[in-house]
Amino acid sequence: MFERKVKRNNRTLWILILLLAAVVALMILLPDETTARERETTPHPAAAEAGSEYDHVAVGDMAPDFTLPMYGGGEVTLSKLRGKVVLLNFWATWCPPCMQELSVVQKQIIDRFAGQEFVFLPVSRGDTEREIEATRKRRGFEFPMAMDRDQRVFGLYAKKGIPHNYLIDREGRIVKIELGYDPEGFAELVKIIEKTIQTK
Structure with missing residues (x-):
């Protein structure tokens, strides 16, 4: 009687362990909607190459012209910035790597190149003004x-x-494409901005 009860308890314990393992496996293999969205839209930086599957343009191409509204009023036209080096940055409010990158641009880019012929132009992709x-x-x-x-x-x-x-660059040509955010890649981008500003 006692042995049968122990065997039944052991069997129940093994079933519970297997169910728990299945739940953990599902949590790992089936990411939530936000995680899946981030993976789809934010590939690893190493995957980004000019003219790759992620870009319609490549290094050396003339940057397509556009006019967009600015947050808070007014508008910006890329061709009107000709003569200045422009860092065009696409981001979104729901994107964690974008938030990481935007949190360092004030000090590492905007303040660093203040007073020089340079414009940091972040463009919110798909977000509402609110x-x-x-x-x-x-x-x-x-x-x-x-x-x-x-x-x-x-x-x-x-x-x-x-x-x-x-x-x-100043003539409107793309000199660097960077996808994703990591501190080392961003530091390299800052060096290329500096070099591009110095080229006249």
Whole structure:
């Protein structure tokens, strides 16, 4: 009687362990919607190469011209920035790597190149003005931002993937494409910006 009870308890314990293992496996193999969305739109930086499956343009191409509304009013036209080096940055409010990158641009890019012929132009991809406003307040972002609500301009440059940076020289040519965010890649991008500004 006692042995039968122990065997029954052992069997129940093994069933519970197997069920728990199945649940853990499902949690690992089936990511939530946000994680899946991030994986689809934000590939690893090493996957980004000019003219790759992620881009409609390549290094050496003339940057497609566009006009977009600015958050808070006004508009920006890329061709009107000719003569300056432009870092065109596509981002979105829901994208964690974008938030990481935007949290360092004030100090590492905007302040560093202040007073030089350089423009940092972040473009929100698909966000509403209310979403941008909430993100700016929460994160303390104060720099100007353009809004690409229908992703039309993003589609001129990229097929997918954010954050997505396009460094554009004074003549309007793309000199560097950077996809994703990691501190080392970003530090390298800063060096290329500096070099591009110095080239006249």
